[in-house]
Amino acid sequence: xxxxxxxxxxxxxxxxxxxxxxxxxxxxxxxxxxxxxxxxxxxxxxxxxxxxxxxxxxxxxxxxxxxxxxxxxxxxxxxxxxxxxxxxxxxxxxxxxxxxxxxxxxxxxxxxxxxxxxxxxxxxxxxxxxxxxxxxxxxxxxxxxxxxxxxxxxxxxxxxxxxxxxxxxxxxxxxxxxxxxxxxxxxxxxxxxxxxxxxxxxxxxxxxxxxxxxxxxxxxxxxxxxxxxxxxxxxxxxxxxxxxxxxxxxxxxxxxxxxxxxxxxxxxxx
Amino acid sequence: xxxxxxxxxxxxxxxxxxxxxxxxxxxxxxxxxxxxxxxxxxxxxxxxxxxxxxxxxxxxxxxxxxxxxxxxxxxxxxxxxxxxxxxxxxxxxxxxxxxxxxxxxxxxxxxxxxxxxxxxxxxxxxxxxxxxxxxxxxxxxxxxxxxxxxxxxxxxxxxxxxxxxxxxxxxxxxxxxxxxxxxxxxxxxxxxxxxxxxxxxxxxxxxxxxxxxxxxxxxxxxxxxxxxxxxxxxxxxxxxxxxxxxxxxxxxxxxxxxxxxxxxxxxxxxxxxxxxxxxxxxxxxxxxxxxxxxxxxxxxxxx
Numbered sequence: 001x002x003x004x005x006x007x008x009x010x011x012x013x014x015x016x017x018x019x020x021x022x023x024x025x026x027x028x029x030x031x032x033x034x035x036x037x038x039x040x041x042x043x044x045x046x047x048x049x050x051x052x053x054x055x056x057x058x059x060x061x062x063x064x065x066x067x068x069x070x071x072x073x074x075x076x077x078x079x080x081x082x083x084x085x086x087x088x089x090x091x092x093x094x095x096x097x098x099x100x101x102x103x104x105x106x107x108x109x110x111x112x113x114x115x116x117x118x119x120x121x122x123x124x125x126x127x128x129x130x131x132x133x134x135x136x137x138x139x140x141x142x143x144x145x146x147x148x149x150x151x152x153x154x155x156x157x158x159x160x161x162x163x164x165x166x167x168x169x170x171x172x173x174x175x176x177x178x179x180x181x182x183x184x185x186x187x188x189x190x191x192x193x194x195x196x197x198x199x200x201x202x203x204x205x206x207x208x209x210x211x212x213x214x215x216x217x218x219x220x221x222x223x224x225x226x227x228x229x230x231x232x233x234x235x236x237x238x239x240x241x242x243x244x245x246x247x248x249x250x251x252x253x254x255x256x257x258x259x260x261x262x263x264x265x266x267x268x269x270x
Numbered sequence: 271x272x273x274x275x276x277x278x279x280x281x282x283x284x285x286x287x288x289x290x291x292x293x294x295x296x297x298x299x300x301x302x303x304x305x306x307x308x309x310x311x312x313x314x315x316x317x318x319x320x321x322x323x324x325x326x327x328x329x330x331x332x333x334x335x336x337x338x339x340x341x342x343x344x345x346x347x348x349x350x351x352x353x354x355x356x357x358x359x360x361x362x363x364x365x366x367x368x369x370x371x372x373x374x375x376x377x378x379x380x381x382x383x384x385x386x387x388x389x390x391x392x393x394x395x396x397x398x399x400x401x402x403x404x405x406x407x408x409x410x411x412x413x414x415x416x417x418x419x420x421x422x423x424x425x426x427x428x429x430x431x432x433x434x435x436x437x438x439x440x441x442x443x444x445x446x447x448x449x450x451x452x453x454x455x456x457x458x459x460x461x462x463x464x465x466x467x468x469x470x471x472x473x474x475x476x477x478x479x480x481x482x483x484x485x486x487x488x489x490x491x492x493x494x495x496x497x498x499x500x501x502x503x504x505x506x507x508x509x510x511x512x513x514x515x516x517x518x519x520x521x522x523x524x525x526x527x528x529x530x531x532x533x534x535x536x537x538x539x540x541x542x543x544x545x546x547x548x549x550x551x552x553x554x555x556x557x558x559x560x561x562x563x564x565x566x567x568x569x570x571x572x573x
Binding site: 163165182184201203223225226227229230231233234262264 | 299339340341342376401403404405406407408412414420421423
C-alpha cells in the first residue's frame, strides 16, 4: 500500500503551517477530518482540503506531491514514520524532529532541521540559513539525528549544534558551525567565511576549504586519527563522498580560541 | 572410578563444577596486529584467578581489520570477575594502565548487549585533563583522549553479562610430564578455537590446581593434594600408580554453552592424541555439586 498522499492543487495563497500533517498526528483520522484541518497562518481561513487533493494510503508514509516555498513547518516534531515532499518547502521543515525520516526532494527554506533531536532529514536541493540551527534565545540547535543536504546551505548552518550529524554536499554560507557546542558538521564544497565562528567544541570537516578562516583557529598539524576512521565509516552510511573525505591525512585546526577553543576544524591535508 | 574411555583414554564419570560470573568483552585495536596483541597480552597479564588477581582475563581471538570498529587489526579480550564492582575496578585499572599506554591502541566494547553496562572510556577520560572529546556516532559514544602519539579512542561503556560462567575445568593425567603436557597443549589449542571462552592460566594450563581452604588460617585455597603425584603414598590419593603428572585447564565462558563447547573440544583433542603420546586419564574438579550451579558431566561431553 502506498503512502497517504497530499497533491498540491495550486500555489498556496498564503504561508501555511503543515506541522499537523505527520504520520502520528493523522493516524486514525478519516479523509474528511484531515481535509478540515486548519493550516492557515493569516486571518484568512484555509484548511487542508482547500489546498490539497487527498489520496488514501498508509499513514506510515505521507507524501506531498508538489511543493512550494510557502509550505512551512513540514515534518516539524516528526517522531516516527516517513514524510516525503516532491518539491520545495518553506521555513522550519523538520524542526524539532525526534525520529522518523523526512525527505525533501527540492529546496528547503531557513531553519530546516532546527532543534532536531532525532531521526533523519534529507534535502535533495539547497537549504536556507541556519540549517540545523537554533532560534534566537534557544540554548542549542540540533541535538541529535542527522541532516543530509544534497546541494548548498545558507549561512550559519549548525548554529549552536550540540550533537548529531550535519552533512552538506555542496557549499555552505558564512559562519558554518557558529557557536557549536558539539556534534559533527561536514561540508563537501567550499565554506563561506569564518567557519566555526565562536564554536566551543565539536568537529567541522571542510572538504572544500573555506573562503576565510578565522585567525582564532590554530594549526595543530596533519594526522590520520582513529576517530576520523570512525567518522568516515559512520558518515558513509549516509554519504559515501563525505565519508571518504574523512579518510587520509587531515590538518587539524583547534578553536575557536575566542570562545572555549576546544572545537576542531579538519581540512584535507595534501 | 569408571570404565569410560575415549580412544583408549580413561574418562572419569564425574563432572566439573562452575560458578556464575560477571563478564565483559573488549576489542583492542592498533596500527598492527603485533601491537594490538601486545596491548591485549599486557592487559590480561596477572589475571589467572579471582583468588589473587581480582579478575580472570584472556584473549578470545585475534581479529582482522574488517572485523574491528576502526578497520585496524585487533584482539578480542574477555574479562571475568565475581562482582560488578570488582569487574569495573579491574576494567578501569587494566585498560588505563595497559591499553591506554600501548602505542597506537584503541579500545571498544566487545559485546553487543548485556544486562548492565560498565564504564570504559567514561572512566578513563579524566586522564585527558579536560582535553577529552566525546563523539557520539549513532548509538555508540566514544571518548578521544589526546596522548603523546596522537589520540587514544575508547568507547564510553561496554556491556556486561551476568550469564557468564567461570571454573569449567579438565584434569589431564598422564604417565610422564611431557606426554601429559602434550595432551594438555593439544586440548588448549582446540579450546582456543571456541568463541566466547578463555583459559586464563599461563598458556591455558595450571599445574598447581587448588582445593578450597587450607590448614593455615587465612588461606582460602591450597594445593589439591589428592592429585599431587609426589603425595600418592602419603594421602588418600585420587590418582593411581600409573599417573606421574596432572595438569588442569580452567575455562571461563560468556555463556554456559561456551564452557561446555570448550570442554568438548578439549576432550576430543585429548582423545585424538591417544594414551601413548598423550594422557592416560581425564577427570574434572568439583565440590560435590554444592557450591556451583553449573555442572559439566564428562560423559556427556566426551567424543
